[in-house]
Amino acid sequence: MGAKRLPGTAAEKPITGRFFGLGVFFAVLVPGAVAAGPALTIERALRLAEDYAPWQRELGAEADLAESRALEASVWPNPRLSLSQERFSAGGGTTTQRFYSLSQEFDLSGQRGLRTRAARTRAEGVRRDADWRRLERRARVRERFYTVLFQQRRAAALQASLERLDRVAAIVAERRRAGAASGYDQHRLERERATLRARLRQARAERERSWSGLRALLPDDVDLPASVTGSLRPDQVAPLTRFREAVAQRADLQRLQAEARSAELAQRAAGRAWVPDVTVGLGVTTVDQPGSDGSGSLLELSLPLPAFDRGQAEAAAAGARRTRAEARYQRLLARARAEVAGLWRQTRELGAATVEFRQEALAKSRKVTEIAEAAYRAGELGILELLDAYRGQLDARLRALAMARSARVSWTELARTAGGVRP
Secondary structure (H helix, E strand, O other): OOOOOOOOOHHHOOOOHHHHHHHHHHHHHOOOOOOOOOOEOHHHHHHHHHOOHHHHHHHHHHHHHHHHHHHHHHOOOOOEEEEEEEEEEEOOEEEEEEEEEEEEEEOOOOHHHHHHHHHHHHHHHHHHHHHHHHHHHHHHHHHHHHHHHHHHHHHHHHHHHHHHHHHHHHHHHHHHHOOOOOHHHHHHHHHHHHHHHHHHHHHHHHHHHHHHHHHOOOOOOOOOOOOEOOOOOOOOOOOHHHHHHHHOOOHHHHHHHHHHHHHHHHHHHHOOOOOOOEEEEEEEEEEEEOOEEEEEEEEEEEOOOOOOOOOHHHHHHHHHHHHHHHHHHHHHHHHHHHHHHHHHHHHHHHHHHHHHHHHHHHHHHHHHHHHHHHHHHOOOOOHHHHHHHHHHHHHHHHHHHHHHHHHHHHHHHHHHHOOOOOO
């Protein structure tokens, strides 16, 4: 939207409230008005972050490591092949005796089965932990994406305000040549423009830094557009009961439950340590001596005597891990439910306040600006009053953006705290 070109002298060229009000308002608040061409959406950013190969390989390797430990716990010990030989002399002759045996250890207490189940339960907890880390990564992507969007909209608001002052400066210069404005008006406008240019450069620098933070979470081999697009203010929030029901299904809480179950199984296994593992060996023995030789079968049976170590330390450690996991679960569940309730109310209030502010304060600021423009054209107001009206309208726009961003931050934290449920 551009300014009208009207005939007449400089004093007859009005500063239209329509251009200064609605034009800049839509340039700031309408998605896609910042930059032409395709822009990065939050959906695509989340897909790219999820497909980030090093991140997926890291999580996959951790799950594979946990699974390998479960496999290690389930494997039987290898059989043992023994060969021994004894040689001694007696009665002027040499006697040689050889022993050949194959032995295998057997688990009679069921510890191996319990330890295998404990390791598999730990592996399940590792997978739940990976799910939670994915959820937190999505939350970081959302946070950084909407920070970029906010900085982008903020820079667009400052750019639009600066362009408006550039046009006003040209009009004031023409009015000055016509004797309808003083040199003070022009110098005061120049100072205001310099301030806005500095604020604009600062906003662009902050936007570039935010963009770098978002880019760090995405694959570096993907060409991305130069801007983002989306709605800064969140949509309607679902009922609170939906989040209360979803909290208990959070991946990090499921991980603690798996950790408690694994510790309980390990404790049961340690409690059976008093039952020894029996090693059974079968083999043959041969005897070579002068004038005769012979052979026979060999049976070996061995077992440790649990006189001192009966798994007391292992059972105590497993019990402590179980107690710790259960206590953490209860503590985090209670805290999550309380946080969800607070974030839900905060998100709804901030969203409603943002809508109300846009409908009332922004409309009133546009009206004030139109009145100030008309009064300035009529000579009833000076440049200071006009600039004050412009600053008020810009501040209202920036405040609306900041309120929408606060609502979005609360929305993102609500989704994360509820375990990924979309508000």
